[in-house]
Amino acid sequence: xxxxxxxxxxxxxxxxxxxxxxxxxxxxxxxxxxxxxxxxxxxxxxxxxxxxxxxxxxxxxxxxxxxxxxxxxxxxxxxxxxxxxxxxxxxxxxxxxxxxxxxxxxxxxxxxxxxxxxxxxxxxxxxxxxxxxxxxxxxxxxxxxxxxxxxxxxxxxxxxxxxxxxxxxxxxxxxxxxxxxxxxxxxxxxxxxxxxxxxxxxxxxxxxxxxxxxxxxxxxxxxxxxxxxxxxxxxxxxxxxxxxxxxxxxxxxxxxxxxxxxxxxxxxxxxxxxxxxxxxx
Amino acid sequence: xxxxxxxxxxxxxxxxxxxxxxxxxxxxxxxxxxxxxxxxxxxxxxxxxxxxxxxxxxxxxxxxxxxxxxxxxxxxxxxxxxxxxxxxxxxxxxxxxxxxxxxxxxxxxxxxxxxxxxxxxxxxxxxxxxxxxxxxxxxxxxxxxxxxxxxxxxxxxxxxxxxxxxxxxxxxxxxxxxxxxxxxxxxxxxxxxxxxxxxxxxxxxxxxxxxxxxxxxxxxxxxxxxxxxxxxxxxxxxxxxxxxxxxxxxxxxxxxxxxxxxxxxxxxxxxxxxxxxxxxx
Numbered sequence: 400x401x402x403x404x405x406x407x408x409x410x411x412x413x414x415x416x417x418x419x420x421x422x423x424x425x426x427x428x429x430x431x432x433x434x435x436x437x438x439x440x441x442x443x444x445x446x447x448x449x450x451x452x453x454x455x456x457x458x459x460x461x462x463x464x465x466x467x468x469x470x471x472x473x474x475x476x477x478x479x480x481x482x483x484x485x486x487x488x489x490x491x492x493x494x495x496x497x498x499x500x501x502x503x504x505x506x507x508x509x510x511x512x513x514x515x516x517x518x519x520x521x522x523x524x525x526x527x528x529x530x531x532x533x534x535x536x537x538x539x540x541x542x543x544x545x546x547x548x549x550x551x552x553x554x555x556x557x558x559x560x561x562x563x564x565x566x567x568x569x570x571x572x573x574x575x576x577x578x579x580x581x582x583x584x585x586x587x588x589x590x591x592x593x594x595x596x597x598x599x600x601x602x603x604x605x606x607x608x609x610x611x612x613x614x615x616x617x618x619x620x621x622x623x624x625x626x627x628x629x630x631x632x633x634x635x636x637x638x639x640x641x642x643x644x645x646x647x648x649x650x651x652x653x654x655x656x657x658x659x660x661x662x663x664x665x666x667x668x669x670x671x672x673x674x675x676x677x678x679x680x
Numbered sequence: 681x682x683x684x685x686x687x688x689x690x691x692x693x694x695x696x697x698x699x700x701x702x703x704x705x706x707x708x709x710x711x712x713x714x715x716x717x718x719x720x721x722x723x724x725x726x727x728x729x730x731x732x733x734x735x736x737x738x739x740x741x742x743x744x745x746x747x748x749x750x751x752x753x754x755x756x757x758x759x760x761x762x763x764x765x766x767x768x769x770x771x772x773x774x775x776x777x778x779x780x781x782x783x784x785x786x787x788x789x790x791x792x793x794x795x796x797x798x799x800x801x802x803x804x805x806x807x808x809x810x811x812x813x814x815x816x817x818x819x820x821x822x823x824x825x826x827x828x829x830x831x832x833x834x835x836x837x838x839x840x841x842x843x844x845x846x847x848x849x850x851x852x853x854x855x856x857x858x859x860x861x862x863x864x865x866x867x868x869x870x871x872x873x874x875x876x877x878x879x880x881x882x883x884x885x886x887x888x889x890x891x892x893x894x895x896x897x898x899x900x901x902x903x904x905x906x907x908x909x910x911x912x913x914x915x916x917x918x919x920x921x922x923x924x925x926x927x928x929x930x931x932x933x934x935x936x937x938x939x940x941x942x943x944x945x946x947x948x949x950x951x952x953x954x955x956x957x958x959x960x961x
Contacts, residue, residue: 409907410944463745468947626690663691666749 400532405430411468412437417458420532424524425485426517431529432462438475439538446543446680447477447533448673449525449567451552454584455503457482461549464662470670474677477539481529483551485518499584500591506579507555508603510592519592522603526559526566545569545676549665550629551576551584553621557605557639564616569679571620571672573665574627577639578606584633609642618649620675622668624658681813686711692749693718698739701813705805706766707798712810713743719756720819727824727961728758728814729954730806730848732833732840735865736784738763742830745943751951755958758820762810764832766799780865781872787860788836789884791873800873803884807840807847826850826957830946831910832857832865834902838886838920845897850960852901852953854946855908858920859887865914890923899930901956903949905939 405417413436422429438445448471450461458480461467471478484490484505491514493501501515510519533539546567548556553575560570579585580600589600601607623636630636636652643650658664686698694717703710719726729752731742739761742748752759765771765786772795774782782796791800814820827848829837834856841851860866861881870881882888904917911917917933924931939945 408940408942408944409905409938409948411948415944463943466747466750469747469951624690657690659689661689662744663689663696667690667692670750 400535402532402536410434411472413439413468413472415462415468417462422485422524422528424520424528427485427487427490429482429485429524430458431479431481432458433533433537434468434471434478435537436472436475436477439477442538444538444540445475445477446545446677447479447539448545448547448676449529450478450480451507451525451546451548451555452480452483453548453550453552454483455498456552457503460662461665464666465669466666467669467673470673474673476673476677477537479529479533481525484521490518491515500587504551504588506551506588506592506603507558508589508592511599512592512594515592521555522559525555526563530566543568543680545571545680547571547573547672547676548575549573550634550660554579554605557619558603558608560615560619561605561608561613562602564614568616569676570615570617571675573668573672574623574629574634574660575605575621575639576634578604578635580604580607581638582633582635606638606642609646609648614646614648617679618651619643620672621650621652622655622664622671623652624655624660624664626657627660627664629660681816683813683817691715692753694720694749694753696743696749698743703766703805703809705801705809708766708768708771710763710766710805711739712760712762713739714814714818715749715752715759716818717753717756717758720758723819725819725821726756726758727826727958728760728820729826729828729957730760730762730810732788732806732827732829732836733761733764734829734831734833735764736779737833738784741943742946745947746950747947748950748954751954755954757954757958758818759954760810760814762806765802771799772796781868785832785869787832787869787873787884788839789870789873792880793873793875796873802836803840806836807844811847824849824961826852826961828852828854828953828957829856830854831915831941835860835886838900839884839889841896841900842886842889842894843883845895849897850957851896851898852956854949854953855904855910855915855941856886856902856920857915859885859916861885861888862919863914863916887919887923890927890929895927895929898960899932900924901932901934901953903934903936903945903952905936905941905945907938908941908945910941
């Protein structure tokens with residue numbers, strides 16, 4: 400699994416790199432960033448956080464704006480930011496070019512519907528291919544992977560963390576889509592990628608997964624801004640709170656007064672999330 | 681002097697705002713960002729840092745990537761990021777569209793040469809108009825302004841800080857152009873904006889200003905990456921070290937091993953710079 404180095408730069412005592420590789424999962428080139436803290440030079444394998452971004456994003460958004468490097472350098476955490484969908488020639492997009500489906504909006508599923516089934520396999524990419532690729536190329540300990548994400552990426556983190564608690568040992572999210580089966584973004588994406596059979600959607604809906612008996616590896620941290628314009632229609636954190644309460648899942652849901660859906664919100668609470676994961680990895 | 685609010689968002693307990701106004705200096709609309717720390721809600725006037733960006737940048741680069749908000753929120757510092765040139769209809773640009781002259785490259789001078797003299801008046805904008813605009817619209821103390829910047833913006837910070845030590849009470853720079861009269865970027869910019877008479881350039885050359893007797897309000901901090909690809913040809917920090925030594929200016933020049941010219945470098949040392957200014961304002 401060869402990877403190509405796009406760029407590297409020293410940052411906060413460590414190294415911020417951007418890499419490309421040909422993905423077996425998606426059949427496309429995929430770009431991701433990796434921050435290696437200074438502890439990587441000492442030798443040994445480090446815990447790693449995989450951060451899944453939201454609609455319209457690439458690896459670059461959190462890499463530019465996430466403010467994670469200082470605390471990862473302090474704690475010795477590798478931080479990885481993949482893309483949000485396959486891209487490139489021959490990759491199908493939303494017919495109308497909408498921001499919430501197709502390119503930039505892979506929703507972390509394996510699509511079964513045409514014309515998306517060939518390339519839109521972000522579930523396999525994040526769950527299987529990316530961890531193996533990281534282990535083959537960077538000093539990371541596959542026994543200590545945490546997963547977190549924002550919005551659509553929060554959905555991805557929750558569904559992957561609930562499905563594979565043996566792989567993702569810690570779990571958190573910023574303003575996640577907690578129940579795509581019950582909100583417009585999810586109806587469009589899961590319908591488009593997985594078809595009309597709503598039974599198939601439940602494997603990609605955090606609230607449904609908890610109802611169906613899935614459990615995370617441990618406690619879950621969620622931050623949600625109360626001035627987030629998507630809060631009521633698309634995010635609906637109360638559904639996750641109710642599901643976790645009913646199932647006995649240890650959820651810390653923090654409603655942050657005045658914060659919106661942007662990286663101004665994410666960067667404010669990123670350090671808390673990295674420390675949360677570090678304490679559990 | 682009315683200003684228009686483009687956007688505001690809560691960040692690190694304070695407020696990140698982007699604003700536009702019609703500038704009397706440049707005769708164009710000008711955009712800038714202001715971070716107000718949480719202390720702004722208590723009342724009273726706060727110290728303010730004006731950060732000048734480098735070639736190709738707008739207000740957005742440091743706003744997105746600068747990682748200054750957490751420490752400014754801790755210390756109660758207002759952080760302001762203006763644009764690097766006039767922009768808009770009728771504003772002259774480099775005839776070849778080069779990145780190092782014209783739009784995005786105002787070099788913090790008042791141009792005397794046509795077709796630039798009408799709009800390219802960034803010196804007056806930063807020295808006079810912006811501080812007055814800030815005082816009229818935000819809780820800032822004009823007796824406690826610090827100035828800092830990167831590359832071309834480091835040049836601007838040094839020349840403004842040396843010329844107006846009564847206005848800019850603290851001074852620092854990341855990878856500044858210290859002697860534009862002696863390097864290619866400066867030859868092009870000062871020649872294009874100020875003409876061929878090199879005597880006129882000395883007022884916009886930090887090393888020449890020190891040679892000509894100008895002194896900053898106090899000690900000066902400069903960080904410079906030793907892996908910066910512009911180091912030898914364009915930045916030449918040794919010229920500033922020599923001028924400060926000869927003149928008895930208290931300069932702390934830190935050569936940072938392995939760092940380049942990017943925001944990976946700037947964001948790493950931003951906290952040090954904000955603390956440096958806060959201790960002096």
